[in-house]
Amino acid sequence: MKTETIQRQIKSFKKRFGEAHLLLACHAALPLAITPDLLYCIWTNFQQDVKGRGIDIPWVAVTDLLFSGLWEEVGLEIYEMDATIREMLLNYLKDNHNFGEQRIKELSEFLLVYIQPQLESDDPDIQEFAKAQRWTAQAYLQPKASAKGLGLALSRAYQHDRDDLIRIAAVVETLAEPLSKFKKLLIYGRGMTRFARGDLQGAKAEFDKIRRWGNHAHVAGVRLLLPKNQELTREKPKSFRVYWVTSGIVILVLVGGVNWVQSPPPDSTSIKVKDMPGCSTLPVRGLDQQLINRLNVVAPNSLVSFADLNVDMGPAVWPYLQLPAKQALQQAIDERGIPLVVNSAYRTIAQQLVLWNHASNRRCGISTAAPPGESNHQTGLALDISDYQGWQPFLEKHDWQWDGPKDRPHFDYVGDNIIDIRDYSVLAFQQLWNLNNPTDRIKQNGMFDAETELRLNNSPIDGFPKES
Incomplete structure (x- = not known):
């Protein structure tokens, strides 16, 4: 994202919400990612400047920030900020004499306390993400400890778990400013990123800057392993995909040039829905x-894409609505004349089961979720958006009903010529399962019963071999 564009975005945010909202955004920019709970805790704990004077941030700022467009929802209630926006907001805070470096230190100390229970979690995904937050806090408090930890993590990932290379290197890149004194670490991180992405020549050029002897280098006071020269000169294999799933954050990277295990085609050996790691529904x-395609066979043309409208969406959003809902949405967007930021739209039965499983097991901070087949987001008539207050009069004029204070970003289309497609979505899965499991068939009745739940939990997240 260009600097000028970001500056305009921040200026527009301040003009719309005011200085207090902007200050909360600056405070919330320090963590690598935020959740509603973390943002609320920041709001609660930082209501004064470093001189003890109140800054009067209203409670509604918590919700306003999450749906302002400064953050992108990358998983269920996990929000991530563009690195350049993050840097600008933190600099704004540091340059303000009422906050400065002291507030950065206070935020870092707070973050270390906040993540302590997560570091002790039994969930390895939550634990790993908490470590990344710890590196972030330490980068401002104890930069040498952060640099050492990141260097060791990169070295271990190279030796034992190379899928982690890109995500750890991304943390190093994000923390380049507070870790600027550790130039060798930044070089090491860039080298590992290029190595993981198959740019062997670029990786070798970086590693040669810090290689002292053999395949080792001293970074942040520790001896770290480097790829051997023969690994940096071999022929590149074909590209493949690497998934990293943390507590809600999913990174999908096209990779080539490293001889890791390639992603297999969808088959019965892939990860099952019930075993899916992390908190995001993106995997x-x-x-x-396949479920969306099948639904449009069971109930022809029940869903249409609205991606052609003037909308902005994150990678986890399925841009599908029933046709009357799309037509009404288009009228509202045309009347307001600006892009609509959509954070959630159609949700498949598989996504809903993931959320249902999280709620049933009290994972990922989810205590309640509608059972599959019952969520409004499965109707093709629901949207969660940013700037709900600005859009409310335009949407309501065209039969999009606001859900009220209980769910501020949520709107449901209540106009004419719509149908309830939720039973059809269950039927679509039942047909898909039977097509691929002729010896373990289930009833095709559109009811989400125990048999259907069991089979959906045992379905491959990559999809079935057969669609028709």
Whole structure:
């Protein structure tokens, strides 16, 4: 994202919400990612400047920030900020004499306390993400400890778990400013990123800057392993995909040039829905697409894409609505004349089961979720958006009903010529399962019963081999 564009975005945010909202955004920019709970805790704990004077941030700022467009929802209630926006907001805070470096230190100390229970979690995904937050806090408090930890993590990932290379290197890149004194670490991180992406020549050029002897280098006071020269000169294999799933954050990277295990085609050996790691629903997109395709066979043209409208969406959003809802949405967007930021729209039965499983097991901070087949987001008539207050009069004029204070970003289309497609979505899965499991068939009745739940939990997240 260009600097000028970001500056305009921040200026527009301040003009719309005011200085207090902007200050909360600056405070919330320090963590690598935020959740509603973390943002609320920041709001609660930082209501004064470093001189003890109140800054009067209203409670509604918590919700306003999450749906302002400064953050992107990358998983269920996990929000991530563009690195350049993050840097600008933190600099704004540091340059303000009422906050400065002291507030950065206070925020870092707070973050270390906040993540402590997560570091002790039994969930390895939550624990790993908490470590990344710890590196972030330490980068401002104890930069040498952060640099050492990141260097060791990169070295271990190279030796034992190379899928982690890109995501750890991304943390190093994000923390380049507070870790600027550790130039060798930044070089090491860039080298590992290029190595993981198959740019062997670029990786070798970086590693040669810090290689002292053999395949080792001293970074941040520790001896770290480097790829051997023969690894940096071999022929590149074909590209493949690497998934990293943390507590809600999913990164999908096209990779080539490293001889890791390639992603297999969808089959019965891939990860099952019930075993899916992390908190995000994004990894089930392969199965999602098959379910959407099948639904439009069971109930022809029940869903249409609205991606052609003037909308902005994150990678986890399925841009599908029933046709009357799309037509009404287009009228509202045309009347306001600006892009609509959509954070959630159609949700498949597989996505809903993931959320249902999280709620049933009290995972990922989810205590309640509608059972599959019952969520409004499965109707093709629901949207969660940013700037709900600005859009409310335009949407309501065209039969999009606001859900009220209980769910501020949520709107449901209540106009004419719509149908309830939720039973059809269950039927679509039942047909898809039977097509691929002729010896383990289930009833095709559109009811989400125990048999259907069991089979959906045992479905491959990448999708089935057969669609028709």
